[in-house]
Amino acid sequence: MIVTVTRSGGFAGLMAHGELDTTAEPDSDRLEAALTALDPGRLGSGRPQPDRYVYRLEVRDAPDAEPTHLTVAEQDLDETTAWLLDRVLQS
Helix, strand or coil, rough: CCCEEEEEEECCCCCEEEEEEEEHCCCCHHHHHHHCCHHHHHHCCCCCCCCCCEEEEEECCCCCCHHHHEEHHHHCCHHHHHHHHHHHHHH
């Protein structure tokens, strides 16, 4: 799976971007499990709050596959999703 994360907002309004191909990573099983567990219905509204981040994700099963787009606000992150987003942004 290929996941792209763009983080915007926050106190300083800085943007961050990362992309990761899970098949090339030693923890690919954990990454793919976290991606598969993403449920748009449980990600919250995606509406930003003052001085908080908003994350936009694009997930593809293969480079030429149609992407799935998700938006999640910082206040709506659970532990697994927060780990996933940080992992992709650090790549």
